[in-house]
Amino acid sequence: MGRALAMASDEADPETVLDALLDVSYSRKEDTSLVTRTWETRERPILEAIAAADERDEAIAHSSDLEALTGLPAHGVRAGLRALRQDSYIEAIDATSHHGFDYMEIRLTGDGRRAVGQWPPDDTYRAVLEQLDALIAASSDSGTRTKLESLRAAVVDVGIEAIGGIIASIVTR
Numbered sequence: 001m002g003r004a005l006a007m008a009s010d011e012a013d014p015e016t017v018l019d020a021l022l023d024v025s026y027s028r029k030e031d032t033s034l035v036t037r038t039w040e041t042r043e044r045p046i047l048e049a050i051a052a053a054d055e056r057d058e059a060i061a062h063s064s065d066l067e068a069l070t071g072l073p074a075h076g077v078r079a080g081l082r083a084l085r086q087d088s089y090i091e092a093i094d095a096t097s098h099h100g101f102d103y104m105e106i107r108l109t110g111d112g113r114r115a116v117g118q119w120p121p122d123d124t125y126r127a128v129l130e131q132l133d134a135l136i137a138a139s140s141d142s143g144t145r146t147k148l149e150s151l152r153a154a155v156v157d158v159g160i161e162a163i164g165g166i167i168a169s170i171v172t173r
Helices: 002-006 014-022 039-055 065-070 074-086 110-115 124-138 142-158 160-171
Strands: 060-062 090-094 103-108
Touching: 039 060, 039 065, 039 074, 039 103, 039 110, 060 065, 065 074, 074 090, 074 103, 124 142, 124 160, 142 160
Parallel strands: none
Antiparallel strands: 060 103, 090 103
């Protein structure tokens, strides 16, 4: 949201403002706990490998296929797949047996596709309104604030279907 707040000036062109509105990121707080953050080093690379294979029209037949695709060790792939399946980022057939862990026919869900940027955020309409509200609040220039308020009113008038469709078409280009 920091980039979006910086866009609340007269010099900001519409494309830059739209980029800021579409900026979907999270801020990290310094963590001093013993818990290891694994999203960027384990789960996200797994999701990206599944997405890339899907783009090539290749299936991830077994969880072991992801070791070569991600460069992660077997225990990292196992832990990542369990977490991703538990939180509904992937679908897979659990073929774990006394011979060991295995997921088969691994596919991304809608949440998985959103996480790697293949699909737009789940609630783009609300995200656009929140970003516009932040830009309005941060604007010190009354002319810019008035234009942003008019834009927000137009977004509300147009509605969720149109705005969601516009953003989806931009994101998926």
